[in-house]
Every structure is written in C-alpha cells, then in structure tokens.
Amino acid sequence: MxxxxxxxxxxxxxxxxxxxxxLGCGGRAASGSSQATAPPxxxxxxxxxxxxxLSKALGxxxxxxxxxxxxxxxxxxxxxxLTKCLPIGPARGIxxxxxxxxxxxxxxxxxxxxxxQHTFRIIHTDGRTHPKDLDATWFGxxxxxxxxxxxxxxxxxxxxxxxxxxxGHEHSDQLHLAERFQKVDNNTIKWTVTFEDPKFFTEPWSxxxxxxxxxxxxMSYSCEENEKDRAHLRRSKK
Amino acid sequence: xxxLSSLALALVVAALxxxxxxxxxxxxxxxxxxxxxxxxxxxxxxxxxxxxxxxHIYFYVDVKGKDGKVxxxxxxxxxxxxxxxxxxxxxxxxxxxxxxxxxxxxxxGTHLAACATVKLPDGRExxxxxxAVAAGPNGSSPNSGKY
Numbered sequence: 001m002x003x004x005x006x007x008x009x010x011x012x013x014x015x016x017x018x019x020x021x022x023l024g025c026g027g028r029a030a031s032g033s034s035q036a037t038a039p040p041x042x043x044x045x046x047x048x049x050x051x052x053x054l055s056k057a058l059g060x061x062x063x064x065x066x067x068x069x070x071x072x073x074x075x076x077x078x079x080x081x082l083t084k085c086l087p088i089g090p091a092r093g094i095x096x097x098x099x100x101x102x103x104x105x106x107x108x109x110x111x112x113x114x115x116x117q118h119t120f121r122i123i124h125t126d127g128r129t130h131p132k133d134l135d136a137t138w139f140g141x142x143x144x145x146x147x148x149x150x151x152x153x154x155x156x157x158x159x160x161x162x163x164x165x166x167x168g169h170e171h172s173d174q175l176h177l178a179e180r181f182q183k184v185d186n187n188t189i190k191w192t193v194t195f196e197d198p199k200f201f202t203e204p205w206s207x208x209x210x211x212x213x214x215x216x217x218x219m220s221y222s223c224e225e226n227e228k229d230r231a232h233l234r235r236s237k238k
Numbered sequence: 239x240x241x242l243s244s245l246a247l248a249l250v251v252a253a254l255x256x257x258x259x260x261x262x263x264x265x266x267x268x269x270x271x272x273x274x275x276x277x278x279x280x281x282x283x284x285x286x287x288x289x290x291x292x293x294h295i296y297f298y299v300d301v302k303g304k305d306g307k308v309x310x311x312x313x314x315x316x317x318x319x320x321x322x323x324x325x326x327x328x329x330x331x332x333x334x335x336x337x338x339x340x341x342x343x344x345x346x347g348t349h350l351a352a353c354a355t356v357k358l359p360d361g362r363e364x365x366x367x368x369x370a371v372a373a374g375p376n377g378s379s380p381n382s383g384k385y
Contacts, residue, residue: 016289052268056243077268084292099319115319219319226291228313234345 039146045214047100048191050165054095055081057207062169064103068200073169078233081161085223087119087138089162090155091177091193096100096165099221100214110144115218123153130156130225136173138162153179164195172199187213271351272314277343281311281351285335290318290328295332295366297353299339313339313353316367324365335359 035195055061060197082088088097099115108126123142130141140158146153155177163170178194196204269275284299295315300308318328331337336359341351353366360377 077271079269080271083271098317191298210285216323219322221317221319222292225293226289226296227293228296229272229294232344232346232350236270 002231015068034075039151040149042103042105042151042181042183045100045102045216045218046189046211047214048095048209048211051095051207051209053202054165054169054207056168057095057209058205061200062200062205064212065200065202067169068197071170071200072168075170076235077166077168077233080163080166080168082163082166082223083230083233085117085227088114088116089164090121090139090142090158091166091179091195092163093119093121093139094191094211095193095209100216102216102218110153112180113218115221117223118221125151130154133164136160139179140175149183151181153177153178153181169196170200171195174199177214181211184210245373261357269352272344273342275342278340279343279351280338280340281312282336282338285331285333285337286310287333288328290326290330292319293317295321295326298336309349311326311339312348312350313341313356314350316355322363323369326364326366330358331356338363 005144008025009024010175015108018166023227057076061072062068086159091115093112093114097114097116101115102113104113108124110123110125112121112123119139121142123144125146127145128143130143134141134157136157136159138159138161140155142153142155145151146152156175158177160171160172160173160175174197176196178196180190180192182190182192184190190208191211192206192208193208195201203215281299281301282308285297285300287296287298290355291294295318297315299311299313301311302308318326338357339351339353340355341353344350344352353361356366357363
C-alpha cells in the first residue's frame with residue numbers, strides 16, 4: 001500500500017496477462033490442448049502418394065463387418081461416384097485425388113482446396129463443436145484443434161455416397177474420420193487418417209501417408225467438360 | 239525417434255503402394271471398367287483432332303488397315319492437369335502429325351483405346367498419362383518431367 005509504483009506495475013502485469021490470455025497466448029488453456037506457440041504454417045500446395053486402394057497401404061483388407069464384407073464383394077468400380085462426376089469426399093481427395101491440393105490456413109479455419117473437381121474442405125479451428133442436427137454433406141463437418149505441430153481433425157456427417165477409395169471401399173452415414181496432420185518439416189506432412197464406421201468395420205483402422213509439398217499451383221478442373229467415358233464403361237462384377 | 243521411425247515406415251509403405259498401384263492416371267473412373275489390360279495395341283496414323291480437356295485428353299488418329307480401309311481411332315489419356323505438369327500442352331499434337339500410339343483397347347470393342355505412350359513426329363516417345371504419375375511421393379514440379 002505504501003508503494004504505488006509497485007501496485008501499478010502489478011496491475012499492468014495483470015492486464016497484460018489477461019490480454020495475452022484473451023489472444024490465446026496465455027499458456028495452456030483449460031482444455032489442455034492449446035499451446036504456447038503458434039501452430040506451424042501449412043500454407044501451400046501439397047500432394048499425397050496416389051493411393052487408389054487403401055488395403056494396399058493397410059497391408060490387408062479393412063476389418064469388415066459381415067455387412068461391410070458383403071458390400072465390398074459386390075461393389076464394382078463402375079459404381080464409383082467419381083464416374084458420375086460426384087464429389088470425391090474428404091479423405092479420398094487427399095489420398096487418391098491424383099491432383100494436388102492447396103492449404104489456406106487462417107487462425108480459425110484450415111481450408112483444403114482440391115484441384116480435383118475444384119472442391120474444398122473447411123476445417124474449423126475456432127473451438128466450435130459439431131452441430132447437433134447435422135445433415136450429411138459430401139465432405140462432412142470438420143472441426144480441428146492444434147496439438148503442438150499437429151492439426152487434429154474430427155469429421156462426421158459424410159454423405160454415404162462417397163467412396164473411401166477407387167477400389168470400392170464404402171462407408172455408411174456413421175463414418176467418423178479422425179485425422180492428424182503433423183508438420184514434420186517444411187516440405188512434409190505426416191497424415192494419419194482413421195476410419196471408424198460400426199456398420200462397415202468391426203474396429204477403427206488407420207493409414208499413414210507422407211504428404212509432400214509441390215512446386216506447382218492448383219489448376220482448373222471440370223469433370224463434365226468433355227466427359228465421354230460413361231458410355232464405354234463395363235461392369236466387371238455380376 | 240518414434241515419430242521418425244513411424245514416418246520412415248509410412249514412406250516405405252507409400253513407396254510400395256506407389257510401385258504396385260495401377261500406372262494409369264484415370265481422373266474419374268477406374269481403368270478396368272473401361273479398358274482391357276490384356277488387349278494391348280500399337281497403331282500408327284495421322285492425327286485428326288486433339289482435345290486437351292477435362293476429365294481426360296482425347297485425340298483421334300486415322301489408321302489405315304491392311305485392307306486399305308481407314309479407321310478413325312479415339313485415344314484417351316490422362317487428365318490435362320496431370321500431363322500438363324509432365325510437359326504436355328494443347329498443341330503438343332496437331333492435325334496431320336504422324337504418330338505411333340501404344341495403348342489398351344476398350345472392353346466394348348469400339349475403336350477406342352487408353353493411350354500409354356505416343357511417339358511424336360520428332361521421334362520422342364512420351365507418356366500420355368499411363369506412365370509416371372506427376373503427384374509422386376517425392377513431389378513434382380511443373381515442366382520438370384519430360385512428358
């Protein structure tokens with residue numbers, strides 16, 4: 001009380017601390033998942049190794065339920081939604097889009113712009129949760145948070161018309177995607193995707209792929225521009 | 239260390255996938271639903287038209303048969319975006335160019351084939367989308383590939 005200068009300094013320190021906290025720089029937050037440093041910069045154009053059959057990356061077929069196995073046994077590539085120029089879906093766009101994608105990163109949004117069909121994912125990193133009444137969409141609803149050098153993404157509400165890959169691995173409306181985008185170095189992202197779907201799989205299963213920075217820009221694409229294949233496609237399974 | 243070893247494993251797996259994956263670069267349909275990998279063909283003729291458009295490039299070649307009859311064959315290649323990054327341009331093929339095409343016939347028996355490589359008038363044999371994929375695990379750069 002006898003030292004007003006010290007009290008002023010204490011008050012200023014408190015205000016500064018509150019300000020830092022409000023800006024998200026105040027150390028570990030209540031959720032325990034925030035961090036003291038800014039997340040790494042993922043901006044740029046990237047591409048994963050073309051993986052049209054996830055079982056090849058997994059080393060075996062996914063752990064099908066009997067229903068999932070029956071569906072896979074009768075599935076034919078002619079029924080691939082991409083043959084109808086429908087959207088590629090959230091994970092397949094990364095691992096089997098053939099073309100690169102661009103990441104645009106802001107404090108509250110991590111956007112993935114796919115060259116394939118000029119589609120996109122918006123991953124909200126502003127702390128929101130999934131909506132309670134969620135209608136399924138082609139890329140689902142994605143929320144993410146940072147764990148050090150890794151963006152952890154949770155996606156639900158994915159339209160069951162999408163396929164997981166070109167080989168015909170399907171999913172239901174109960175598909176839950178858990179992804180981890182770890183910035184390993186300036187040119188590499190370690191991407192791990194876990195597929196959880198109780199209707200199709202007995203347990204969650206994961207694939208990890210290295211995503212590499214590309215020295216290119218994403219280009220225009222229109223699936224319908226000169227589509228001539230559908231008339232020639234032939235069913236290979238009965 | 240665990241992270242590094244996991245990444246190394248992922249890279250090995252990715253390399254394996256890369257090695258065994260179909261070499262065709264089909265943008266919006268699987269190779270086997272349209273083309274027969276057991277029915278390869280090699281044809282020589284004169285280019286009549288080149289469509290450098292999505293979702294696949296198409297070009298057409300007048301091919302003279304043993305009976306003297308000329309048939310206009312259609313060849314499908316990879317997506318223009320992918321082969322642009324390998325060096326293709328919209329004028330890579332011009333009407334009148336004499337080319338030799340290696341590919342695989344369509345399953346429906348029409349005069350359509352997936353194009354693996356084209357031998358250009360200058361003698362270069364280039365991939366048309368059934369060869370090296372641009373977006374490989376080690377990255378790619380525009381114009382770095384020789385088609």
